[in-house]
Amino acid sequence: MAGVTLREIVKEYGDVVAVDHVSLEVQDGEFVALVGPSGCGKTTTLNLVAGLLELTDGDILIGDKLINDLDPKDRDLAMVFQNYALYPNKKVYDNLAFPLKMRGTPKGEIAARVRKTAEILSIEHLLDRKPKQLSGGQQQRVALGRALVRNPKAFLMDEPLSNLDAKLRVQMRAELKRFHQEIGATVLYVTHDQMEAVTMADKMAVMSGGVLQQYGPPDEVYRHPVNVFVAGFVGSPSMNLLRAAVTAADGQGALRGTEGWLHPLSPANARRAAASSGDVMVGIRHNQVHLSREERPGWVETRVYTVEPTGDLTYVHLRLGGQLLVASADAEWRAAPDDRVWVEFDQGSLHLFDAQTELALPLADAVASGATVGSARAMATAG
Amino acid sequence: MSANLSTGVGASGGSTADAGLDGRDARIAAAIATPTAPSRPAVRSRVQPATRRRARRRCRPTPIGVLGWVFLAVLLFFTVVPMAWMVSTSLKSSFAAIDQPPRWIPAEPTIVNYTKLLNPDETVGADFLRYMRNSVWVSTATTVLGLIVAVPASYAFSRFAFPGRDTLFFSVLVRNMFPTVVFLIPLFILMRRLTLVDSHWSLILTYLTFGLPLSIWLLKGFYDNIPVELEQAARIDGATRFQAFYLIVMPLSSPGIIATAIYAFIQGWNEYVYARTFIQSDRLLTMPVGLQKFFTEYASDWPGLMAASFIMSVPVVVLFLALQKYFVQALTEGAVKS
Ligand SMILES: Nc1ncnc2c1ncn2[C@@H]1O[C@H](COP(=O)(O)OP(=O)(O)OP(=O)(O)O)[C@@H](O)[C@H]1O
Ligand SMILES: [Mg+2]
Numbered sequence: 184m185a186g187v188t189l190r191e192i193v194k195e196y197g198d199v200v201a202v203d204h205v206s207l208e209v210q211d212g213e214f215v216a217l218v219g220p221s222g223c224g225k226t227t228t229l230n231l232v233a234g235l236l237e238l239t240d241g242d243i244l245i246g247d248k249l250i251n252d253l254d255p256k257d258r259d260l261a262m263v264f265q266n267y268a269l270y271p272n273k274k275v276y277d278n279l280a281f282p283l284k285m286r287g288t289p290k291g292e293i294a295a296r297v298r299k300t301a302e303i304l305s306i307e308h309l310l311d312r313k314p315k316q317l318s319g320g321q322q323q324r325v326a327l328g329r330a331l332v333r334n335p336k337a338f339l340m341d342e343p344l345s346n347l348d349a350k351l352r353v354q355m356r357a358e359l360k361r362f363h364q365e366i367g368a369t370v371l372y373v374t375h376d377q378m379e380a381v382t383m384a385d386k387m388a389v390m391s392g393g394v395l396q397q398y399g400p401p402d403e404v405y406r407h408p409v410n411v412f413v414a415g416f417v418g419s420p421s422m423n424l425l426r427a428a429v430t431a432a433d434g435q436g437a438l439r440g441t442e443g444w445l446h447p448l449s450p451a452n453a454r455r456a457a458a459s460s461g462d463v464m465v466g467i468r469h470n471q472v473h474l475s476r477e478e479r480p481g482w483v484e485t486r487v488y489t490v491e492p493t494g495d496l497t498y499v500h501l502r503l504g505g506q507l508l509v510a511s512a513d514a515e516w517r518a519a520p521d522d523r524v525w526v527e528f529d530q531g532s533l534h535l536f537d538a539q540t541e542l543a544l545p546l547a548d549a550v551a552s553g554a555t556v557g558s559a560r561a562m563a564t565a566g
Numbered sequence: 567m568s569a570n571l572s573t574g575v576g577a578s579g580g581s582t583a584d585a586g587l588d589g590r591d592a593r594i595a596a597a598i599a600t601p602t603a604p605s606r607p608a609v610r611s612r613v614q615p616a617t618r619r620r621a622r623r624r625c626r627p628t629p630i631g632v633l634g635w636v637f638l639a640v641l642l643f644f645t646v647v648p649m650a651w652m653v654s655t656s657l658k659s660s661f662a663a664i665d666q667p668p669r670w671i672p673a674e675p676t677i678v679n680y681t682k683l684l685n686p687d688e689t690v691g692a693d694f695l696r697y698m699r700n701s702v703w704v705s706t707a708t709t710v711l712g713l714i715v716a717v718p719a720s721y722a723f724s725r726f727a728f729p730g731r732d733t734l735f736f737s738v739l740v741r742n743m744f745p746t747v748v749f750l751i752p753l754f755i756l757m758r759r760l761t762l763v764d765s766h767w768s769l770i771l772t773y774l775t776f777g778l779p780l781s782i783w784l785l786k787g788f789y790d791n792i793p794v795e796l797e798q799a800a801r802i803d804g805a806t807r808f809q810a811f812y813l814i815v816m817p818l819s820s821p822g823i824i825a826t827a828i829y830a831f832i833q834g835w836n837e838y839v840y841a842r843t844f845i846q847s848d849r850l851l852t853m854p855v856g857l858q859k860f861f862t863e864y865a866s867d868w869p870g871l872m873a874a875s876f877i878m879s880v881p882v883v884v885l886f887l888a889l890q891k892y893f894v895q896a897l898t899e900g901a902v903k904s
Binding site: 230233234235254255256258260261262264266268270271272281282285286329 | 798801802814818
């Protein structure tokens with residue numbers, strides 16, 4: 184195993200810049216999830232690392248070896264494709280044996296390793312079948328097996344679970360994670376599904392429009408999105424994002440939304456908001472919106488749009504001017520459409536972004552950047 | 567903080583802790599996770615509506631369906647009757663062949679016409695077998711050479727983006743937009759310059775100019791349908807580009823290659839006009855022209871002619887029957903893009 188380093192990599196297709204100066208360091212043994220909306224360049228990035236595409240610019244290193252011009256076969260990587268890419272005319276056994284055969288492994292050893300891999304993935308009984316005769320989940324295991332059968336420097340996986348049904352996906356997720364922990368594999372993992380990223384990855388890289396937006400542990404990305412895009416992309420339901428002007432009311436900093444609402448700011452948040460060049464974007468997660476059925480000073484009046492009970496908790500969609508706002512409440516919480524509900528945004532976890540640059544406004548000066556996660560947790564428990 | 571002081575309805579999302587994860591991680595996980603992404607529809611489903619529609623059509627005949635059947639029946643009549651007549655006549659004696667009224671079933675069937683044709687000690691047999699050998703050689707050479715060019719060419723058209731690719735691809739077909747006779751004189755002059763007139767190579771080269779464009783088209787459709795990820799996977803698994811093609815793509819495209827081969831072979835086997843024009847020596851004649859010679863030399867020997875015609879059609883029919891599975895697969899899979 185070895186780490187993978189991307190340095191300012193660029194891939195252009197004519198005028199389209201599919202990957203735009205992406206730098207990323209995957210440590211040896213780390214599981215990194217690459218997430219982003221469709222067409223943001225995830226597959227392209229992976230294919231660049233695999234050597235299936237030529238770099239327009241930048242460097243790719245495996246371990247500390249520069250591999251820009253190396254043929255895919257010489258990079259010593261294994262890849263799991265989104266559509267599995269099993270060799271349809273070969274039996275499962277030969278699919279698994281192929282990477283070993285190509286590298287001149289002796290026959291006896293091939294047989295032993297194929298058996299062992301098949302055992303790990305519980306596909307021993309399928310070795311004589313053709314890929315067409317397998318279910319989606321079985322094909323997925325074979326695809327995984329073809330990667331695991333060798334001992335490559337790193338694994339590249341392009342949405343390997345996306346074709347599975349929800350239940351199988353959860354099961355395979357657990358198995359992949361266990362596999363990663365057991366062999367300490369370096370994994371670069373592309374996914375649409377944030378749950379996969381959060382549950383499996385050590386680090387999460389969020390891409391948009393070919394640009395790497397943020398790279399860090401999932402909970403850090405979740406708690407401290409660096410810009411409006413990451414804030415809106417990471418988390419489900421999506422973070423509520425409202426545009427507001429910074430004003431003052433009752434001698435206190437406040438936000439005036441474009442929809443006309445007024446919400447006070449704590450002194451710390453007021454200082455942050457003041458740093459903005461103009462309007463701010465307020466980001467607030469569903470579980471940080473407090474609800475009240477009675478009017479309260481400083482709270483914002485909204486109307487109920489729909490109520491979605493999910494079993495564990497209830498999502499409440501609220502109308503605020505022309506905007507929809509989602510909040511979550513207890514499982515038993517119910518209301519009729521158009522009921523009046525007052526909301527307050529939790530000051531401790533308010534996200535503020537400069538509406539112009541869309542970048543996060545730094546937390547109050549007292550809080551050093553290194554301590555951000557701890558302080559957020561402290562605030563939550565202090566309340 | 568205000569959250570806990572308020573008597574408003576609590577809005578904490580923290581009640582979702584799973585058993586396996588500690589509370590904080592589970593909360594984040596639950597919050598970050600999107601509802602499961604819509605899974606892509608299985609490829610299988612693509613086929614179903616068509617099948618269902620066909621099934622329905624079978625139950626209730628539509629006017630168009632009936633017309634279709636009538637059309638097919640007429641077509642079948644026109645193809646089968648001459649064949650049947652050919653076989654019937656070939657099994658008769660010369661006298662029986664001109665009996666009036668004609669009989670479908672020979673009164674005294676004989677295979678003497680066949681044994682004569684296939685006996686190298688008889689003049690007719692020697693000629694016939696030589697024509698056959700010539701035809702086999704020309705058709706086989708055309709097929710093999712055609713494939714040697716068409717396979718890599720169509721693969722390149724399918725996989726690589728190079729300047730002028732589309733223009734080149736369409737220009738390949740220009741040759742097939744003109745009636746074949748248009749090229750008869752120019753090609754004859756060309757072959758004379760190349761001193762290839764009255765040689766099998768003049769025919770092989772000419773047949774390649776017909777066959778190659780269509781072979782390339784047919785095969786390209788086939789390669790387009792083989793996911794490029796298969797080759798990519800092979801290359802990551804340690805294959806060179808050529809090995810990926812040779813070990814993975816080639817076997818998958820074998821139905822297409824076989825279909826193309828049948829097509830090219832039949833073209834060469836049946837071609838008459840060029841063979842008639844380019845070949846002058848009797849010892850080089852191919853079967854269609856040789857057969858025509860029989861007409862003039864043995865004009866009254868209808869059963870002999872019919873037997874020769876029948877033998878000539880056998881390889882084509884056998885080839886086609888043996889490999890029709892691939893042919894159909896090639897036409898459907900190659901043509902229908904997913
Ligand atoms: N061969 C190509 N020629 C031109 N543009 C391309 C080519 N391949 C990809 N692109 C463009 O590059 C961008 C990134 O594509 P990529 O396949 O990496 O997206 P992705 O993040 O993997 O998306 P998805 O989640 O849908 O798989 C897209 O805008 C796409 O249109
Ligand atoms: Mg992709």
